[in-house]
Amino acid sequence: MATRIRQQSASADNSVWSDPFPISIAWEQEQGALTEDLTALRQRALSRLGPGTVAELQSIDGAGTELATVLLEKVPTKRLVLLGGVGAGKTVLLERLVEALLYRRSPGEPVPVRLPLNRWHGSMMSLEEWMASRLVLEEPTLAQPAPPPFGGRSRAQALVETRQIIPIFDSFDELSVAARTQAIQQINNLGWSNHPLVLTGRIDEYAETVLRADEEPLLLAGAAGVVIKPVEPDQAERYLRQKGQNGDWDALVAELGTESPVGLTLRTPLMLFLCRSVCAGPRPMTTGVELCERTFFPDEIAVRRHLFDSFVRTVYRIREGNRYRPFCDADRAERYLRFLARQHRNFQAGAGTELSWWTMHHIPPRVRKRISWTIAGVAALCIFLTVQSTAPLSLAAFCTLFLGFMVKASIFNSPMLRTPSSGLRWRWRWIPAGIGALLGAAMVDVQVQNGEITKAPGPYLALASLFAVVGGAAFGWGPREADLEEPLTPSSLIQRDRRTFIGLVATWTASVSAVFALFVALVVAYADPLPKGAHLIGLVPAALVTLAFASGLGLIVGLVMGFKDTAWGVYTVSRFCYALLGRVPFRLMAFLDDAHRLGVLRQSGASYEFRHVELERHLAR
Template sequence: MRRSQRIVLTLLAVASGAGIASFLWSYHAKQQGLEDGDVTGRLGVALALVALAWGFWSQFDGRREGEREQPLSASADLVARRMRQHWEAAEDLHRLNDDHALSVAWRSDTSGLSLDLPAVREVAATWESAAEQPPSAAAPPAVGDELAGEGADLAQILRERIPTGRLVILGRAGSGKTVLVERLLHGMLGWRSAGGPAHVRIPLGSWPLEGPDLDAWMASYLIRLEPSLRSFAPRNHGRRVRRADALLDEGLIVPVLDGFDELPLGARRHVLRKISAALRAKRPLVLVSRPDEYREAVEAPDGSGRHLLPGAAAVELLPVPADQAAKYLRQKEGDWDELQQSLGTDSPVGAALSSPLTLFLCRTAYERAALAPGASPGELLDTARFRDELALRTHLFEAFLPAVYRESRAEQQPPWSAERADRALRHLARHRRATASVVGSGTDLSWWQLHHLGPRIRRRLAWAISLMVAIPWLLSGVKNPDVLPSALFASLVLFGFGHAVLRHPTAGRGPAAGLGWHWRWIPIPAGFGALMGAAMAHVHVEAGDLPEEPVSYVVFAALFACLGAVICGWRPRKADRDRPVTPLSLLRQDRRTFLACQLTWTLIITLTFSSILAPSVWSSLPRLDQTGIGYGELLLAVAQVFLLLAGFGMAVGFIAAYCQTACGHFALACLGHGLTGRTPLRLLVFLDDAHHRGVLRQVGGTYEFRHVELRRHLAAED
């Protein structure tokens, strides 16, 4: 047993003993006619409260000190384990079920947006000389001054040939950057040793520009990934330094900053300045961006030069070779002969079909099983209709959804037409973009986040509800001038409070997976429950409903202590979304948790009020003959009161379960989106069907748009 646990148990025993002793002495004093009985009882209650508060604080402080003793490297191992679990849950993240999957090739950047390898080695040498340490002999010697390879080779290149650990990955839209980053993370996790740095993908697009600085935001992202990083680091890192901040400062977290091109131009330059300022800390990192957006951030606004990322090498993704593209297309039955002759050329179709995304869209839209009547792949060669690569890409995006929804799946009931599916997916994409300020940017469609509203709707709703609450108070003050100042003050307070709450919502709760004991929140509620039970017993004793004996106080104190412990300690557990789960299984777990939580609260409310009324009913039984009320009438009245209490308990339980789980919010989201005709009412069934059709992909317990470009197209983004 830990020292903090022994302290808690000791102080709880002291508190319980003090409370029982005070009530026994109070009872004895009243029997003997002593005047100090009530004073002694109050002192005993005060002593019990102090002991319980001390025990609670000792438990919290002991747990915090115990967490401090854990080395920082253990937290890095925990983060790496989380990333590995995520990879295992999403091992088919980018698998297209092909016999010949496309492999992304890359080479050193030749546009001058980064340092060459000799310059990178010089920067690393200055780092080592500044630290007065000899060069590391563990890394293999660098060979050559050029970088080239494909697929998972990038992890080995980053580890063995880039001594600074800083890398910039440049690629056009749809060129396969996301696939390459996932393979890089998987490779670095395989190379990682216990206690070493852990590479973590951090989506830069969700960074609020008006919020905290980059380091503080990355620490907050790590805490969302692993909540235990909120605890304090060992004292040698600072008195009140969180583990997430210490991991970043010590270089035990290597950020893989994805979505750099999604930031505005000014923010991209600010991020580069922040990274440059971290040169002194020799922090390794990986940055992923499109070439044009990265060039705008690197080049000075006045054209005086370029501000390159210090110590960073860069690779650019190469187009898919014509032979690989042809082999990829021919995996599906179709008339690909005409297109094959144009692959690898400078024509619009040759330029467009040089990226994995457009090849996937083309193969899906023009395979023979999904081909529309009168259409053929040869129509893509019409230069009058498709004058450039952008026009052809837009056409492929437009043809994608009708192709995948042309055939109804056998288990789909009812069938969704292509028009209805297109309307629903476009609405979900716009809704995802509008709620990015609350849930962060990205391509995911988590069902427990679909209830959030966009800023415009939320602003209108905040004004409407706040005015509806405040205006009645203001009107009551106008009708009665005597209370006008207080009514005006109340209306302003209600309006401001409601407006502030509705305008700035939180991210909300995630799915729950059953109920469990939260031991750290039990001592104080149990203590207050015991005191409340003793006070309730005293009320019944004074009313003559209970005998003036210690057992009455003990029974009520124990009963209410148990109720207090259950109310605050028996709470939903957060579901582990990194385990092999599906969105449907998470929803089912959350629904079961909702029912269990509602049943628990119903029993608690019913039992509490029944125990309060039971002594009065019991004491009235001997007087029934005097009142003329029969046992049948009393039993009927008790049953009615019990049903009323049970109904009240069910209402309270429903509210408590709604607030502590996510399925209630999702039900409202389905109802709201469905009644307006924007999405089907059976929204999760629709998302699962879209996943099987290839529009969405499943990553653990959430769905994602197959590609960020698909989400941008559906949301009509520029």
């Protein structure tokens, strides 16, 4: 797990728009009533750990990469709430925190893992169950069974239960009010005392959750709090005027730190990044002087909207004039990105910034409901037309309604989640082999009872052995251990899952074909007697037809198993359908990789993410 997180940190933001002069984000201690006082936290820690085990109180103000020191050394309970406004730099701070915690980590110690709370549905699973499911998405092989002492639990569940992760709960503000309250309650009920834990969100939403009307404040138990400070005007000026950046910044610099619309906007790293992206470069969409015009930009909202509107078009226009040509023009790129943002957000309210190829087939619940009702209606009509001619009308109506409802329920409630596979490995399965041997012997016995073949040990041994081999082999495929030396990227994971799909299809096709072919050969060899005048050469066409039928049946079984056990099959079908409708390009992964190089997306392990949740929100509107 630590290896995977390190690889993600290394590849999280290597695009051409990575800042060569990043802004150092500063914070200060939260002084309101949203978190507990440091003195009270020290007394709490002393009462649990004993005298002399907790350091003296120190200031938890800081900047840059000091957040790990604050968490592990300055907060007595090692619990921290990180608060800030829109685009204040929470994501950047968390990335630096994960890097620092990994650097400090010794073998065997817990691993820091970012957990986007906006992907958690408290009504469907507990917080601990969801944490385990997120670990599986980070590393698919963690879905495999843990060692015997854990009683059949998965490796991910074992890591959570033994507190081998440092949970960093992100995107708290993306939850509904009720879900935020439930999240704090469940975090408090985890009981992970004296174990590092971080929660981050916007300050307004967090205050709304904690300071409940006419009720006791719902604080995160044992947690100190820090609030991200606005970017100082001189720091913002240095960032805009950094070496190698063209543009007329004098008018903008004069507005920094003021209450003007552009001055209020350019107080966060995100807005400064967008401003520099849009106003700098050889083909800028706008200039700093234009942003200061209150006629066109009367308030902060207008400035923010303009910067977001111009960002995608700017990065694609800039690259169009260079040797490197983008995957497509700016208009099509914006159309594709808007669809991906909407599709992602509509599937699950507040779904975060991840663009995972294995969730491409997900559709909104309302659309899924319509599809399920349509299929159920067609199925019910077919059932009624089939049954009504041979059964009373009342019985036919009952069967139609019952079976139609069952079809609708099965389609609507079937799980859509597909977890990508790291590949296939094989081991012999004794139980399927035993069942196969019994089935083979039973099939021979049926042929003997019907008088089609003579009773002899040979047919029983041959077919029992054949079915045992097929059963033990075909059911012996399972997830393969991941190669930790290979970075887990979207391209590498999709290649592994595609190999898994092809392997499953080929295995089942060959297995079913072999069973039919050898069964036919057995019947011919032991038939008693052969039809008069029949020759083996005359049986070849029938045998080939039977073998072709068997191969087709095996292919169907293999495709069903492949679609059920892998994510590549449903991804390919959904991508092709969306491409036919013009929603995404046929070469979707190439487009996403190109958007990553241009800085619109960033890579996080095996997924892509929009550069910021606000960018996704803007594109999805």
